[in-house]
Amino acid sequence: MLSRPKIPVFQPSMPAFDDYVQRLKCVWESKMVSNFATNCQEMEQLAINYLGVKHVIGVASGDLGLMAVISSLDIPEGSEAIVPSFTFNSTANVLMWNKLRPVFADIDKKNLCIDPASVAKLITRKTKLIVATHVFGNPCNIAELERMANNYRLKLVFDAAHGYGSEYRGVKVGNFGEAEVFSFSGTKLVTSAEGGLIATNNDELAQRIRYTRNYGFLEDYNSKFLGLNGKISELNAAMGCLTLPEIDIEVAKRNKWAEKYREGLKGIGDIGFQVVNKNNKSTYKDFCIMTSRRDELYNFLDQEGIMTKKYFYPIHKMDYYKKKSFKLSVTELVGDQSLCLPIFGTITKEQIQRVIDSIKVFFER
Numbered sequence: 001m002l003s004r005p006k007i008p009v010f011q012p013s014m015p016a017f018d019d020y021v022q023r024l025k026c027v028w029e030s031k032m033v034s035n036f037a038t039n040c041q042e043m044e045q046l047a048i049n050y051l052g053v054k055h056v057i058g059v060a061s062g063d064l065g066l067m068a069v070i071s072s073l074d075i076p077e078g079s080e081a082i083v084p085s086f087t088f089n090s091t092a093n094v095l096m097w098n099k100l101r102p103v104f105a106d107i108d109k110k111n112l113c114i115d116p117a118s119v120a121k122l123i124t125r126k127t128k129l130i131v132a133t134h135v136f137g138n139p140c141n142i143a144e145l146e147r148m149a150n151n152y153r154l155k156l157v158f159d160a161a162h163g164y165g166s167e168y169r170g171v172k173v174g175n176f177g178e179a180e181v182f183s184f185s186g187t188k189l190v191t192s193a194e195g196g197l198i199a200t201n202n203d204e205l206a207q208r209i210r211y212t213r214n215y216g217f218l219e220d221y222n223s224k225f226l227g228l229n230g231k232i233s234e235l236n237a238a239m240g241c242l243t244l245p246e247i248d249i250e251v252a253k254r255n256k257w258a259e260k261y262r263e264g265l266k267g268i269g270d271i272g273f274q275v276v277n278k279n280n281k282s283t284y285k286d287f288c289i290m291t292s293r294r295d296e297l298y299n300f301l302d303q304e305g306i307m308t309k310k311y312f313y314p315i316h317k318m319d320y321y322k323k324k325s326f327k328l329s330v331t332e333l334v335g336d337q338s339l340c341l342p343i344f345g346t347i348t349k350e351q352i353q354r355v356i357d358s359i360k361v362f363f364e365r
């Protein structure tokens with residue numbers, strides 16, 4: 001029997017090659033391959049219009065975007081920053097680079113985002129910052145986090161790496177906290193191969209971030225602040241200019257596929273789903289199920305030619321971070337049970353059905 005083609009867990013949506021070549025031709029002719037030339041400016045403007053936010057700042061990656069934001073907040077060294085552990089490690093790495101102490105909070109077992117009740121228990125006199133992730137594009141409980149940040153005078157930053165196209169109570173993610181940081185790396189819904197955008201409504205912070213992402217200076221080569229090279233290249237921004245306008249189409253497709261998965265997998269084994277509040281919109285950067293037989297299912301699907309992802313690996317359990325002991329019962333359970341299924345704009349109905357059928361076979365054996 002011929003083996004069936006593998007189903008990847010993810011495939012980026014690529015712009016038309018000729019359109020990209022056309023843009024590259026302009027870059028070549030202009031000889032401006034970096035330094036915030038036309039493509040970077042256009043990508044930023046596209047996001048300003050889409051998000052309805054005052055400032056958008058292009059960066060080389062989501063990771064460097066988070067670095068630039070945290071560094072620009074000027075939080076005293078040694079301060080505590082509350083973060084989820086169920087996120088990508090960039091969220092905590094940038095705290096370490098900025099000499100802040102990550103204090104890991106647990107997640108809500110429904111939406112899989114940082115649990116405000118857990119955050120509340122961790123606030124001390126040393127706490128200065130909360131960094132919350134919109135996990136898999138599902139917006140966090142923003143109102144509650146904002147309330148706490150206001151009450152305790154904490155800075156609030158969102159890791160919105162998965163959230164370009166997400167909505168919280170009808171407002172685009174990108175409009176909340178001090179700043180939100182998007183990623184457009186190759187695994188995101190729309191991509192610039194590598195790249196990121198920082199969104200903020202705070203004029204002063206925006207200006208400071210512009211310095212930080214450009215080595216610490218603007219025109220005069222005189223560093224005003226500690227900076228880094230966070231510039232996005234024109235080659236990346238050119239790709240971003242072509243893919244960003246596709247975001248709503250991508251989000252709509254993924255919401256449709258997510259619904260298919262939910263219908264098809266309802267009541268199968270002990271499968272649980274991430275809950276998206278009906279007033280919010282997720283990008284479904286990943287479609288995550290949870291089961292106590294996660295590792296077995298992962299191996300079974302792999303043999304069936306279906307790629308899945310055990311994701312996230314909780315940060316507090318990573319070798320580098322596990323020196324301090326944190327007890328995060330929901331994070332640990334979800335970290336052991338979460339499995340992201342194939343989802344991408346161009347996945348077919350047949351492929352989704354094949355995934356569902358294979359999971360059914362697994363649980364009915």
Ligand SMILES: Cc1ncc(COP(=O)(O)O)c(C=O)c1O
Nearest residue numbers: 061062063088090161183184185
């Ligand atoms: C939640 C989260 N934050 C930050 C990042 C880092 O973004 P980038 O890969 O663009 O540096 C990622 C990357 O996937 C991520 O998933």
